[in-house]
Amino acid sequence: MNSKERLTRRLAGKPVDRAPNCNLIMAFAPLYIGKPQSQFYLDYKVLVESNLRVAKDFDLDILGAISDPFREVFDFGGKVEFPEDDIPLCSDNLLKSYEDLPKLQIFDPYRSTRMQDRIQGIELYKREAGSEYPIMGWVEAPFAEAVDLRGMNEIMLDVYDHPEKLHQLLEICLEAEIRSAVAQIKAGADLIGMGDAAASLLGPDLFGAFALPYEQRLIAAVHEAGALARLHICGNTTAILNLMKLSGADIIDVDWKVNFKLACETYRGYAAACGNFDPVAVVQQGTPARIREAVWKCLDAGDANTLIMAGCEIPLSTPHENLKAIAEALRDYPRY
Amino acid sequence: MRANEIKDLIIKGDAAGTAWGVEEMLAAGLAVDDIIQGILVSAMNVVGERFREGQIFVPEMLIAARAMKAGLKILEPLILQAGRKYLGKVVIGTVKGDLHDIGKNLVGTMLQGAGWDVVDLGVDVAPEKFLKAVKEQKPAAIGLSALLSTTMGSMKTVLGLLEQEGLRSQVKVLVGGAPVSEKYATEIGADGYAPDAGTAVHVFARYAS
Numbered sequence: 015m016n017s018k019e020r021l022t023r024r025l026a027g028k029p030v031d032r033a034p035n036c037n038l039i040m041a042f043a044p045l046y047i048g049k050p051q052s053q054f055y056l057d058y059k060v061l062v063e064s065n066l067r068v069a070k071d072f073d074l075d076i077l078g079a080i081s082d083p084f085r086e087v088f089d090f091g092g093k094v095e096f097p098e099d100d101i102p103l104c105s106d107n108l109l110k111s112y113e114d115l116p117k118l119q120i121f122d123p124y125r126s127t128r129m130q131d132r133i134q135g136i137e138l139y140k141r142e143a144g145s146e147y148p149i150m151g152w153v154e155a156p157f158a159e160a161v162d163l164r165g166m167n168e169i170m171l172d173v174y175d176h177p178e179k180l181h182q183l184l185e186i187c188l189e190a191e192i193r194s195a196v197a198q199i200k201a202g203a204d205l206i207g208m209g210d211a212a213a214s215l216l217g218p219d220l221f222g223a224f225a226l227p228y229e230q231r232l233i234a235a236v237h238e239a240g241a242l243a244r245l246h247i248c249g250n251t252t253a254i255l256n257l258m259k260l261s262g263a264d265i266i267d268v269d270w271k272v273n274f275k276l277a278c279e280t281y282r283g284y285a286a287a288c289g290n291f292d293p294v295a296v297v298q299q300g301t302p303a304r305i306r307e308a309v310w311k312c313l314d315a316g317d318a319n320t321l322i323m324a325g326c327e328i329p330l331s332t333p334h335e336n337l338k339a340i341a342e343a344l345r346d347y348p349r350y
Numbered sequence: 351m352r353a354n355e356i357k358d359l360i361i362k363g364d365a366a367g368t369a370w371g372v373e374e375m376l377a378a379g380l381a382v383d384d385i386i387q388g389i390l391v392s393a394m395n396v397v398g399e400r401f402r403e404g405q406i407f408v409p410e411m412l413i414a415a416r417a418m419k420a421g422l423k424i425l426e427p428l429i430l431q432a433g434r435k436y437l438g439k440v441v442i443g444t445v446k447g448d449l450h451d452i453g454k455n456l457v458g459t460m461l462q463g464a465g466w467d468v469v470d471l472g473v474d475v476a477p478e479k480f481l482k483a484v485k486e487q488k489p490a491a492i493g494l495s496a497l498l499s500t501t502m503g504s505m506k507t508v509l510g511l512l513e514q515e516g517l518r519s520q521v522k523v524l525v526g527g528a529p530v531s532e533k534y535a536t537e538i539g540a541d542g543y544a545p546d547a548g549t550a551v552h553v554f555a556r557y558a559s
């Protein structure tokens with residue numbers, strides 16, 4: 015059973031040899047193959063090569079084009095720095111005032127710099143391993159993108175001070191993300207992941223007003239273009255689980271602060287829950303024995319379609335034996 | 351307007367109403383300290399509590415903090431005039447390599463509301479910059495914020511640097527941020543830790559001059 019079959023069968027609730035290993039890999043990948051961080055963000059060949067190596071060596075079941083949150087910001091014209099050996103940095107907000115909103119041009123992914131690089135990454139994945147692995151494109155969800163463009167503190171006040179303007183900004187973000195997602199699907203992505211971590215800071219009312227409707231429209235567009243959708247909101251999302259299930263996503267990631275059993279129950283009939291052990295305390299700092307226990311606990315709490323990952327990105331400095339331990343725990347689980 | 355009504359305005363995040371209410375309280379002859387402790391601080395305690403319990407979220411906390419600040423602004427000239435003393439000075443900042451500042455800002459505002467003179471060094475603050483601030487500002491305490499497991503090590507560097515410069519005994523060091531724990535704080539030799547902004551006010555209060 016290859017990874018593609020494994021994920022498809024598991025999502026359908028059909029028997030599998032082991033639950034798919036859906037960990038999110040970013041900064042860990044270039045470090046693993048001994049390449050400087052900056053190349054991972056700027057050169058799709060490095061992103062693809064390093065992720066393929068990680069997937070093969072640690073039995074991951076998805077090849078992802080996720081790297082950092084600032085691809086779209088860059089293509090909108092924002093300033094992003096790429097330190098030689100660190101993650102990208104965006105310390106200056108592009109949209110300081112809503113007066114500049116009309117100047118915000120939605121980019122064409124095919125003529126952009128960083129989204130175009132991601133599209134090429136998907137094409138390369140497809141050529142190298144498209145029949146074996148599901149290929150996952152990535153976009154920021156509209157609310158997260160608005161935060162990337164305007165700043166977290168600003169958006170957190172805009173929800174009360176400038177709701178109309180914020181909706182205008184969200185429409186622009188939505189359009190950019192739909193174009194980016196569809197282009198990745200055309201390039202061969204089987205699923206599109208979307209990150210909306212910033213939305214975890216909203217309570218249910220505001221999440222329902224400013225995040226969910228845009229997630230729904232983005233996900234509908236992904237489905238229409240023929241791919242699956244994966245919603246990733248890290249942080250403690252307990253208060254919005256009930257709303258997230260209405261997003262339409264096929265896979266919903268669950269961070270470690272959420273009770274996984276509750277999440278699986280909430281998503282039953284709506285989506286496959288994917289989670290949820292602590293990336294830092296368990297994966298980076300834990301022992302293989304502790305990791306096995308954590309993985310099995312998630313599998314015990316889950317359903318026949320439950321997927322497994324650490325609540326968020328695998329930390330850069332994770333010991334290799336710990337990442338191996340996740341795969342081994344999945345392989346050895348006795349109760350599939 | 352009654353004290354409770356102003357408190358409600360703060361909790362609701364109504365900055366203009368809060369400012370107006372505070373002016374009214376002053377006109378009615380209430381003492382500055384009573385307004386700060388009885389209204390502003392007490393309202394923010396409620397806000398901190400509700401945030402901790404998941405009844406309100408970050409935007410509500412931020413607009414409440416802003417309303418509290420609007421009230422504080424009315425009082426500022428009087429505070430200085432009356433020679434009212436701050437609880438002391440604190441320097442806060444997010445450690446090197448880390449850009450997360452929402453939590454740090456909330457802690458700063460709550461401390462300000464509680465009567466501290468707060469110097470905010472911003473984000474991505476190098477250990478040397480904390481050291482410089484300690485030398486120049488002579489704060490009673492510094493507060494370090496880190497949200498990344500990769501940057502929390504910088505807290506230890508700051509402590510080491512203070513030690514090396516012989517300044518460690520002159521300043522209390524408090525740490526916080528999502529990946530930081532009481533255990534970690536003890537391990538690196540910090541003086542205190544708080545899981546949220548409301549608790550931070552209590553922890554810092556131990557070191558008021």
Ligand code: B12
Binds near residue numbers: 447454548
């Ligand atoms: C908002 C956010 C961002 C925003 C930050 C915007 C901003 N201006 O702050 C942006 C998009 C820029 C961002 C970027 C990144 N982020 Co981020 N982000 C978050 C998010 C969603 C919320 C953090 C937050 O604001 N919480 C709300 C505040 C109120 O809580 P708090 O900060 O914990 O503060 C409270 C307490 O901790 C305490 N406190 C805080 N400081 C202090 C200090 C003292 C002295 C005391 C006493 C108390 C105290 O009081 C506060 C108030 O109650 C979290 C996930 C989540 N939902 O929690 C991830 C998260 C923190 N980010 C994460 C990551 C990995 C990143 C990136 C590396 C992603 C990437 N690969 O590019 C980058 C790093 C950028 C950088 N160099 O810093 C991870 C960190 C994992 C880890 N433990 O290492 C998290 C946990 C997401 C996850 N699950 O993986 N992020």
